[in-house]
Amino acid sequence: xxxxxxxxxxxxxxxxxxxxxxxxxxxxxxxxxxxxxxxxxxxxxxxxxxxxxxxxxxxxxxxxxxxxxxxxxxxxxxxxxxxxxxxxxxxxxxxxxxxxxxxxxxxxxxxxxxxxxxxxxxxxxxxxxxxxxxxxx
Ligand SMILES: [Zn+2]
Numbered sequence: 001x002x003x004x005x006x007x008x009x010x011x012x013x014x015x016x017x018x019x020x021x022x023x024x025x026x027x028x029x030x031x032x033x034x035x036x037x038x039x040x041x042x043x044x045x046x047x048x049x050x051x052x053x054x055x056x057x058x059x060x061x062x063x064x065x066x067x068x069x070x071x072x073x074x075x076x077x078x079x080x081x082x083x084x085x086x087x088x089x090x091x092x093x094x095x096x097x098x099x100x101x102x103x104x105x106x107x108x109x110x111x112x113x114x115x116x117x118x119x120x121x122x123x124x125x126x127x128x129x130x131x132x133x134x135x136x137x
């Protein structure tokens with residue numbers, strides 16, 4: 001199964017879901033091929049590129065990587081078909097993030113791949129109902 005998640009959720013992640021860090025800052029080889037370039041990350045932070053431009057540039061980067069490292073795309077797809085993986089980045093759930101672009105590309109490459117959404121689900125609802133018992137009198 002394929003999930004996406006925020007890296008900050010790592011402690012809540014069940015052992016059965018393998019988190020795959022795809023960030024420019026801390027991705028681990030060989031999954032660094034899925035990280036956006038620093039140039040793209042910085043351009044986006046400085047609002048020099050729009051979400052649409054970011055999407056086009058990152059998708060093109062993935063296309064190039066696919067030509068060079070098809071085996072790694074096949075490996076990650078195979079992991080998601082036979083086990084559970086979560087594509088992870090720093091961005092909070094619900095925000096524009098390249099993990100969703102990669103998720104879309106993987107689903108185009110392998111239509112059998114089912115996306116189970118952001119992990120954990122309904123994060124904002126969970127937070128809404130979370131009281132601190134010590135201050136709740
Ligand atoms: Zn992100």
